[in-house]
Amino acid sequence: MSWITARRRRPAAGYAVLLLGLIIIGVGYAALTTQGSPASAANPGVVSSQTIAQGKNLFELSCSSCHGVNAGGTSQAPSLVGVGAAAVDFQMSTGRMPAKDIGPQVPEKPVTFTTQQIHAIAAYIASLGGGPTIPSAAQVSPAGADTALGQSLFITDCAQCHNFDGAGGALTNGKYAPALNRATPTQIYEAMLTGPEAMPVFSDTTITPAQKRDIIDYITRLRAEPNPGGFSLGRIGPVTEGIVGFLGGIGVLIFFAMWITMKRRGNHDETAES
Amino acid sequence: MSEIEPGRPLPPGEAGEAQEAEQTRVPRRVIGTPSPAQARTLLADPEANGEPPAPRELPAGPDDPAVAKTAERIVAACFVLSMLASIGFIAAYVGLEVHSVDATLRSNLALGLSMGIAFMAIGAGATIWVRSIMPDVEQVEERHPLASTTQERAAFAKTFKEGAEASGFVKRPLLRRTLIAASVPLAVAPLVILRDLGPLPGTSLRHTVWRKGMRMVVFGPNTPLRAADFSTPGQMITVAPQGWAENQDVMAKAATIIIKFAPGELIPDRPGSPGTVMNWTVDNIVAYSKICTHVGCPAALYEQTTHHILCPCHQSTFNAAQGAQVTFGPAPRPLPQLPIGTDSQGFLIATSDYRVPVGPSFWELGASGFRGGNE
Numbered sequence: 001m002s003w004i005t006a007r008r009r010r011p012a013a014g015y016a017v018l019l020l021g022l023i024i025i026g027v028g029y030a031a032l033t034t035q036g037s038p039a040s041a042a043n044p045g046v047v048s049s050q051t052i053a054q055g056k057n058l059f060e061l062s063c064s065s066c067h068g069v070n071a072g073g074t075s076q077a078p079s080l081v082g083v084g085a086a087a088v089d090f091q092m093s094t095g096r097m098p099a100k101d102i103g104p105q106v107p108e109k110p111v112t113f114t115t116q117q118i119h120a121i122a123a124y125i126a127s128l129g130g131g132p133t134i135p136s137a138a139q140v141s142p143a144g145a146d147t148a149l150g151q152s153l154f155i156t157d158c159a160q161c162h163n164f165d166g167a168g169g170a171l172t173n174g175k176y177a178p179a180l181n182r183a184t185p186t187q188i189y190e191a192m193l194t195g196p197e198a199m200p201v202f203s204d205t206t207i208t209p210a211q212k213r214d215i216i217d218y219i220t221r222l223r224a225e226p227n228p229g230g231f232s233l234g235r236i237g238p239v240t241e242g243i244v245g246f247l248g249g250i251g252v253l254i255f256f257a258m259w260i261t262m263k264r265r266g267n268h269d270e271t272a273e274s
Numbered sequence: 275m276s277e278i279e280p281g282r283p284l285p286p287g288e289a290g291e292a293q294e295a296e297q298t299r300v301p302r303r304v305i306g307t308p309s310p311a312q313a314r315t316l317l318a319d320p321e322a323n324g325e326p327p328a329p330r331e332l333p334a335g336p337d338d339p340a341v342a343k344t345a346e347r348i349v350a351a352c353f354v355l356s357m358l359a360s361i362g363f364i365a366a367y368v369g370l371e372v373h374s375v376d377a378t379l380r381s382n383l384a385l386g387l388s389m390g391i392a393f394m395a396i397g398a399g400a401t402i403w404v405r406s407i408m409p410d411v412e413q414v415e416e417r418h419p420l421a422s423t424t425q426e427r428a429a430f431a432k433t434f435k436e437g438a439e440a441s442g443f444v445k446r447p448l449l450r451r452t453l454i455a456a457s458v459p460l461a462v463a464p465l466v467i468l469r470d471l472g473p474l475p476g477t478s479l480r481h482t483v484w485r486k487g488m489r490m491v492v493f494g495p496n497t498p499l500r501a502a503d504f505s506t507p508g509q510m511i512t513v514a515p516q517g518w519a520e521n522q523d524v525m526a527k528a529a530t531i532i533i534k535f536a537p538g539e540l541i542p543d544r545p546g547s548p549g550t551v552m553n554w555t556v557d558n559i560v561a562y563s564k565i566c567t568h569v570g571c572p573a574a575l576y577e578q579t580t581h582h583i584l585c586p587c588h589q590s591t592f593n594a595a596q597g598a599q600v601t602f603g604p605a606p607r608p609l610p611q612l613p614i615g616t617d618s619q620g621f622l623i624a625t626s627d628y629r630v631p632v633g634p635s636f637w638e639l640g641a642s643g644f645r646g647g648n649e
Contacts, residue, residue: 226375
């Protein structure tokens with residue numbers, strides 16, 4: 001304590017306390033808002049009527065208040081007839097559904113349902129009106145994919161919104177394209193197939209299943225790329241780099257300039273602090 | 275003699291002459307040294323007039339020897355750190371390979387880090403040296419007048435006048451005029467060179483390679499697309515004119531996005547109310563230029579819920595359902611709509627070129643270019 005007491009009135013003490021406070025808030029916020037990774041989706045098993053009945057039960061308990069008793073939709077949420085099992089699996093395995101509240105966009109959350117429960121609900125929704133099915137592990141595997149073609153397609157049709165590095169970006173009225181860092185290959189495939197929320201649909205007749213695997217391969221390879229300089233800075237390009245350059249680099253220079261010219265304690269005409 | 279800087283001895287041959295010149299003008303001073311007006315020296319000179327040494331202006335040692343002792347160690351540590359970092363820089367430059375992207379990243383990191391530490395440690399050491407070891411004395415330095423003396427200015431005016439007369443510039447008009455004649459074309463030459471920034475684009479800004487009957491291919495795999503294969507509302511894809519996808523000069527103008535709408539979503543073009551030209555669509559599939567009409571970024575952030583097309587550069591927003599009319603942002607006109615149809619095999623084709631110029635608006639565009647949709 002005496003160490004602090006002796007130094008608390010130094011000119012730099014205020015800056016030091018401010019900096020310390022900012023660091024504590026930043027680290028604390030980052031620690032508290034970290035989300036769990038979504039559960040990985042397994043292959044859909046054989047759909048039995050029992051599974052569909054279980055899915056119907058779960059749907060009525062957790063989803064029907066917004067989506068309607070027979071998934072017909074209400075004023076709050078759209079009809080799910082015909083959206084397909086893939087859409088249900090994408091929305092639930094990323095934790096987006098069930099939604100907590102209706103905002104411009106439903107954010108990712110920790111997943112509250114097991115994979116088996118999600119697949120049961122997906123089977124029930126599929127039984128109402130068909131739609132895209134959940135892809136198998138082989139369908140989404142990037143093994144043997146053409147990464148170069150994947151890059152070409154990603155840069156042309158995905159990077160506008162999701163950033164050339166898959167870091168995501170802002171859209172209009174509070175909507176945003178999410179980062180692709182944590183999405184599983186299955187989720188990426190399902191998102192292209194079903195076009196969740198504002199995302200356009202990239203059906204299998206436009207972007208073939210093989211091309212979807214190429215895109216998945218490119219996205220997953222991007223994550224393994226090294227970060228120049230050792231820091232990713234969110235991988236969103238010049239914005240964060242500029243902020244770090246200005247606030248960090250110039251801040252350090254200002255600190256040095258202030259330090260060099262700072263008045264020393266206890267010089268000739270001042271009494272030293274007791 | 276005491277004004278002469280001890281750290282700057284004059285060459286023996288020129289010493290006397292230079293000193294004489296010095297004394298006729300403003301006495302030479304170096305920034306940071308005491309004013310010669312007070313005739314003080316930094317180093318005591320016992321031979322000077324046999325006077326006793328002037329009283330000491332700076333303390334001989336630091337204010338606090340104990341602090342200085344600690345600071346000395348820190349400064350020395352900084353300098354040693356800098357030395358090691360510099361050696362590390364040399365080692366990294368010599369030792370690290372740069373023949374792959376990963377290796378170059380590592381090399382850059384090592385070089386930048388070591389050089390940064392080398393400079394920063396010297397700077398930090400010097401600052402600590404000054405702040406904690408050197409005595410802390412404030413000094414006031416008087417500013418000397420900047421103007422030359424009256425005699426010097428008169429002498430310069432006289433020299434200039436005499437020189438002008440001696441050169442014959444006034445008396446010999448032939449020389450004067452030919453010199454001026456020589457400088458004029460020299461000044462014009464850069465203007466002639468600037469002309470080569472051209473040639474002017476002519477009509478090339480008004481056309482793309484899209485022609486009647488030309489198939490649209492999905493950009494990337496470059497496969498043609500049937501209208502029946504583009505049947506889910508909410509679909510969007512970037513297409514290229516068949517055979518041109520690899521040509522970047524062509525694609526800079528011809529890049530096109532096609533969007534599939536649900537029946538009834540498109541807002542048709544009507545007199546007085548611009549919208550989508552329905553004759554240029556097929557099964558609610560509509561094609562727009564991908565090149566933003568503001569400054570030419572690829573505008574293809576498509577929100578299938580709101581039918582907004584956004585440009586990522588300056589947030590221009592276009593309503594894709596209503597002929598890509600501008601709803602927000604700096605774009606001055608809608609994204610041009612490409613007339614499309616299907617051929618006998620059901621593949622999507624263009625039925626003509628764009629009817630208005632695509633891309634950034636330009637001076638000669640004319641008013642017709644600003645009316646989206648129907649001309």
